[in-house]
Amino acid sequence: MTADATPALVEKREPAAGPRVRKGSAYPRYLAGKVAGAAVSLLAVLVTSFFLFRLIPGDPVKTMTGGRQVSAEQLAAYRREFGLDLPLWRQFTDYCGKALTGDFGTSYQFRAPVVDKITEALPNTLLLTGTAFVLYTALGVFLGTRSAWRRGTVGDRFNTGLALTLYSIPSFWLGLLLIIVLSVGIGPLPGMFPTGGMESGGEEGFAYVLDVAHHLVLPVVTLVAVEYGQTLLVTRSALLDEMGGDYLTTARAKGLRDDLVRRRHAVPNALLPTVTLIFINLGRTVAGVILVETVFSWPGLGGLFYQALSVPDLPLVQGLFFVFAAAVIVMNTLADLVYPLLDPRVAR
Amino acid sequence: MTMSPTASDVTTAPLLSAQGLYVTFPGRHGGPRARAVDGVDLDIRPGEIVALVGESGCGKTTLARSLLGLVEPTAGRVTFDGRPLEYSGRSLKAYRKRVQLVLQDPSGSLNPRHTVYDAVAEGLRIHGYGGDERAAVAEALSRAGLRPPERFFLRYPHELSGGQRQRVVIAGALVLEPELLVADEPVASLDASVRGEILALLLRLRTELGLSALVVTHDLGLAWNIADRVAVMYLGRIVETGAVEQVLTAPRHPYTQALLSVLPEAPGAPVVLTGEPPDPSRVPSGCRFHARCQILAGGEAARAGVADACRGQDLEVLSGSGESQVACHWAVSAAPPRGAGLC
Amino acid sequence: MSLLDVRDLTVTYAGGAAAVRGVDLRLDAGQKLGLAGESGCGKSTLALALLRLLPTGTRITGEVLLDGEDVLTMKWGRVRAVRWAGASVVFQGAMHSLNAVHRIGDQIAEPILLHRKATPAGAKKKTGELLEQVGLPAARADAYPHELSGGQRQRVMIAMALACDPRLIIADEPTTALDVMIQAQILRLIEQLVADQDLGLIMISHDLAVLADTCDRLAVMYAGRVVEEGPAVQVYEDARHPYARALSAAFPRIGDPASRFAPQGLAGDPPDPAALPSGCTFHPRCPVALESCAEEDPVLRGAGPRRRAACVLVGRPADGAGGAHEKPDALEEARPGTP
Amino acid sequence: MTTTTDTALSPRALARQRRRASVARFWRQYRAERAGLYGLTALTLCALLALFAPLFVGSDVSSVTDAPGRPMQSPSAGFPLGTDQFGRDLLGLVVWGSRVSLLVGLLAAVLSVAIGTLIGVTAGHFKGWYATVMMRITDWFLVMPTLVLAIALATVMSRSLTTTVVAIGVTTWPTTARLVRAQTLAVETRPYIERARALGGGHWHIMSRHVLPNVMPLVLAQTTLIISSAILAEATLAFLGLGDPTVVSWGGLLQDAREAGAVSAGDWWYLVPPGIAIAVVALAFTLCGRAVESVLNPRLGVSR
Amino acid sequence: ATPLDPAPQQARAADNGKVLTVAVAQSVDSLSPFLAVRLLSTSIHRLMYEYLTNYDPKDNHAIPGLATKWESSPDKLTWTYTIRSNSKWSDGKQATAQDAAWTFNQMMTDDGAATANGSYVGNFKKVTAPSPTELVIELKKPQATMTSLDVPIVPKHVWEKVSDFSEFNNDKSFPVVGNGPFTLTDYKADSYVRLKANKGFWRGAPKFDEVVFRYYKDQDAAVSALRKGEVSFVAGSPSLTPAQAASLEGAENIQVNDAPGRRFYALATNPGAKAKNGKKFGDGHPSLLDQRVRNALFMAVDREAIIEKVFQGHAVEGEGYIPPRFSQYYWKPSADQKLAYDPAEAARLLDQAGYKKNGDGKRVGKDGKPISYRVLCHATDPNDKAVGKYLQEWWGELGIGVQLNCLDNVTDPWLAGKYDLAFDGWSVNPDPDFVMSIHTCGALPETPEDTGATDNFICDKKYDELYARQLAEYDPAKRADIVQQMESRLYDLGYMNVMAYPNAVEAYRTDQIKSITTMPAKAGNIYGQDGYWSWWSAVPADSGGSSENASSTVVVAGVVAVVVLLAGLGGFAVMRRRATAEDRE
């Protein structure tokens, strides 16, 4: 503002740029910061996975050879092969160095690069969790919104009650029951769905897609049932929080119809805080899918992890652990990155 | 009745004194540091009530907090009873037995989970009061006008009205028998009808206990109501100070004039300054008010030949003592103080 | 026919709190009515009731005649049409009254598109004009609320209120959270706009001094009821109701030696609308309460030319006009003493 | 409203009276939450059942050598829920299992919440590097997939109840820490903290007298909610065969059922009751937690 | 089998053929014959490749495989195999002695190639193929396994291109060239392995057109799949549970094959682990070195109860070391030698050995501390845990504490000798040499750092003498006699207490499999045979032609989709209606 500005009733001039940083300039920095943070977290996970699993009692090489007769030289050879003869810190630096180039070593039990084993199983897990994620998020948000808007009604009580109940059910148990009821079939109910696996094998083209979809139903239903409740509850309470908002009174005062007030103002605002949760949930679901994969024999990461732990197949365990944690980190970071694009209030 | 009952005379040694006080905060997003308090000298003598007025964000609260040692000044020092304030835990604790703070928001100042009794006794417990805690609490409450005190002991803050809450806060301060009360906007959140009671209480305490007080406010009427002396703050610095009658009836600084002119009661055309409160992280050079100064913009300063000084020449920090002073090139050079009456 | 005629309006919240109890108010076009009273006395409730914006479960009785049409008995469709086009509101907390995730331009344009069936381009143009009108560059339409300062946001609210050229604007504490200087800016702005466009204005505040300065007429509320009403300056300077009097005394006049070291206050707590005292609701705090005040709930009665007050000491039916003379003395004596 | 005017009360008595009053108030409000009452009733029943289990089932329910029935008997008058693969009475086992499941849930939740609260409060109160380090650690734990980490921990340590408790406790605290820290930060901005500091209160005073009581409701609600997830986690770990095989717990029963092939054999009585028990208890804790949360509404920081 | 139930899915049709689907619980570790060690993978290799010899399904004696006949030099150091000329690789090339020689040579020279079966060639001096039909193996010293070299012979011309045997998993390009009864055509990790019948197989084409091994992590899912007809055969891991067997027994069209197993299930005792160089290691409880203690412990184990309660009849009470299935070598203790279940006698023995009960009723060791044994158990084996519970109670009665150490992976404490007792079990081969050899002193590790072939560190002079004698004995009957003496010795020592011989409990659908060869043919098992007999011999049931399974899948999926869609639309409509009805405030 210049010195000879006439004190006027109202300012006509744009005030000089305040401390708030405009979107264009700050977002890249914010983005860089978040990405750097995520990278640091990933490194930390890398370190953890290395040391955590060294704590598993047992000599991996002896375990690997499964009690077959092996001479000390041969054992030493194996140790050399897997780099286990080096001092821990060397193993660690080697491991980190390789991991940074995407090489997690060779699985002890499968004799295949860990990365290959993971990339083999990852799409299956993603298919399962992705489908479930889309469904439970949609369902949770939809029902949560309805519940909040009709708070206190029978429908709301039923919705929240059901969500809480399903939320309290162990997923594996629900999966088992679903297998009994819908897969094996009880009473007059025929077994409609396959008992496990991802495909019957042998189908091609559209039949293959249908076959996989058919196999997908029960695991997805299980996941959706146990997961949608949280989204519902969070959406509901976020919307209830928003419903006291004065801006809704403003919107109503403007003469907007009730459903417009909800659609245009309340719900979008309430969903913002849920976005983070939704993303984080996806990350966690990827890691939490172990149980469902076990129950439904789904050929995904969960099953692989379980097999790897019992050996312990150190490289595979480490790789999988890294992937699980990375899923969470990546999703968290995505949430961080998306949030400011959606919510203009957040630091840009 | 124009003089306060205990109007302090200018020669007594100050009880609390700030000398060249600077407080800066780190700027946001790596921006320049915010100079919240930017060179303040201020004395408070025993038994005196000083009002610190100014618009929002000018640094009043920060100054008050630094006087209590709640923020460490970047430069300058605070002296209490002749001794500079030390920032070690122990000496701060001892200091805070003698100087008390009352905050703007009485509801916020009371822990919702503590009863009135606990809230008042808290200070005693912190300082390991040896005497009869119950009696002390009861006395402080009744002194603050909550009578009979026992009726309030077990109440929770939410069971009290705003005025009662503020009385509890004041009682909590009084129970330690402080020598100085720093009240940061003590009535800003209270209803108009209730606030008079609290102000009356402050005045009564001054008469009964000889308490000195620094009352921070943005309400000039409040200063007129209870203060002996007023200091007008602008952008981290005191720009005009003096006896209440003088400053509020015959303001010399253009800023004070503008503040007074926008009061609903004020005669004459209001001088509405443009824009928002200025930003302490970008204090203009020269007179810090020059960018918004109606005198400068209206050309009066140029006529007085100080326009360039206003834009480029820094002003001295006003001394903390009681006499009437103004930090304005124009007021100092050109205009003799206007009549003492209400213009 | 007056612009707004509120008759015996009573609002009871679902919990049983009688927030507004039989209020009568009139407002002519081009007139400015101030509504004062301490926190919780029902000012906002009254304002919301005028447009039926209160939450479901609230009981509203009486009549709210807006241009002769009763808002309370309208069909919802009509109510929505009246909202904003007939009467608009400037709410107190602009930060919360604006949707934080929409651009302010869109928020201003929303009612225009809704009520005026304007094209988006037309609405955009009008939005720009409105912003200029309240002293913001039209380009700021792209800003989000958080990018504006408190005063600017309050101006956006005002611009929004003007969007559909309403006949009546209800300003609910438009300046409370603002700094003195900004407060002055906003008040000037409102005054100017009202004068330019010949609108009816209801301005709500707890700052009697501000209202007296801004408005033509002034109504002072206490516990859900208007206790005094009359020309603004008269009510402020010479209130008839003891509460109104106490309230106005709480605003010291700088330079007035009488208020030096003599802050005026009113002892006691504001009443709880869910458990109101019997009789005159003010009697527990009233410095001049009579025995009968605990039983008799006085209605508004004439207290001079175009003035009304609800106090037994005012214009007792038997006393006729003479009553107006006695009261000031009686009240003067009853003033709470200064320490 | 508390308007007791007993004049001869010592501060201690006052404190006690105050506490009693606030408990009474809490209870009054809790009673209004219907779902919370259902949860509480269910919990009380479960707790009583668990406590007095030795009285009506006897500790020899889990004995395999003295098993009274034949393996895998379907429900009958003698065995209302049938028998397991050793011929033990399943009703007795489910009742007996409640002891372990509740105990593990409780201990794990207490451990988790204790860690979380400690870290949350201190990280919220002390700013600077301490908070940074603590929050980094928390974040780091937060991105660890809980189940995976718990499985890993359970694998690393020997199979015992302690392992289960530790594995659950150590993996679930970060959410509590974050919540508590956020709440602590919120409380720390309250003027009464400033007032306490101005009165001369030190860190300990502020944390113990102001912050902790104000985060307690949150912690209480959080504990209840975490117990529910800890019970689920215990069941999950046991189901994956990572529990102590020698103790009877609901998750362990489910795993036994599965290992015995009860699912495909259609022996529903072996599979359904433990699952329902888990779901009911988890639900009950969740309901209680939500009720507590809504009564104390820690987000507002004010108990009304 | 309800009216609505779509008729059990028939043997699946693909390329108009009969498919035999086998549910398996193990995942494939590797499809490379040089790397694979798991039972599933080696069984698949049996189907994919020919081995030099095979086992007769009736009595397990060696019969021709890729080799039509074989002879050894008198000193047993040179073995000459005649390779058949009617075996072709699936890419049309002839399988020759060169392929066999190359396979063995790779294993002898490349560490990677020796990973799985290196032990067979450790003693080989030289392997040559003088002609396409002649394979000569020269040994360093005599080797008993020369007619049971369980090594898949791979096609040289294909495998030559492999650079790193330790990482080549043979699962990238299909079909995989082989010469067994089936050809591997497809594999998806943790999903399925698909093999196609080799129509030109020399022994005759398999009856099924395809064999698919489908992976079910969960055994219950596999059993359910069998019930529904999704799979034709379920083996279980290691066998179906009693409850599953019981429920399947009543089911329509399902045959439960409860075959005498080839496994023994034992309780091994740590005899104080030591290496050949005399170094002792591990920390076995010293009291267990006293034979009376070991015997007492075993006498307190009620084997009948274990058979009845844990195995629910699907096992045979354990006595000698070798299961009765191998009748030739089967031995059982005489009445007075037998350590029958007798807790009182056990207590007496313990008292006698000086381990008396203290005031708390606990027996006290020589160190004055109450005795508590760590029992190593496999967390993945329900039987271990179940029996463990019984042991806890039985031995608890005796005054001895039991601490069950159930681990996913017991190898490590086991090899380190850090246990007191352990659940043990081996599958016995037709030739008992291996299972006998693991209890000789020679099997001990060279040093504590090595891993020996030993099972649980037993080293007994007398046993070793007998072992040496049976090695040199070529008369089967006499050799059997010596083996039985060894079993007797082992029994008396009490380090290896066989509790049971679990049956192999499997089930298959009779509406999909008409007949199938078990091994031994009379009361034998199907899955995990020492040959390819079961799958090669399985005859499809003649059901009404190929089933419409694929289409029924489509139908079901379609129905589901339609229902979901309708429900969604209906819900949406209801909601819309209500929304408009409630369009107030």
Ligand SMILES: Nc1ncnc2c1ncn2[C@@H]1O[C@H](COP(=O)(O)OP(=O)(O)OP(=O)(O)O)[C@@H](O)[C@H]1O
């Ligand atoms: N802890 C802090 N960190 C950074 N900046 C601060 C901090 N405290 C205050 N400030 C800044 O210092 C300046 C002065 O703040 P202060 O609170 O002292 O003003 P004030 O005069 O009390 O205003 P108000 O009337 O609104 O209370 C403001 O610009 C504020 O943003």
Ligand SMILES: Nc1ncnc2c1ncn2[C@@H]1O[C@H](COP(=O)(O)OP(=O)(O)OP(=O)(O)O)[C@@H](O)[C@H]1O
């Ligand atoms: N939704 C509600 N439900 C129940 N009571 C309410 C509700 N809203 C307001 N009240 C009560 O009604 C009374 C009047 O409230 P109102 O908001 O109208 O007061 P106000 O005069 O606007 O006060 P302020 O100056 O604080 O804005 C208050 O006591 C308040 O507690």
Ligand SMILES: [Mg+2]
């Ligand atoms: Mg302040």
Ligand SMILES: [Mg+2]
């Ligand atoms: Mg209001």
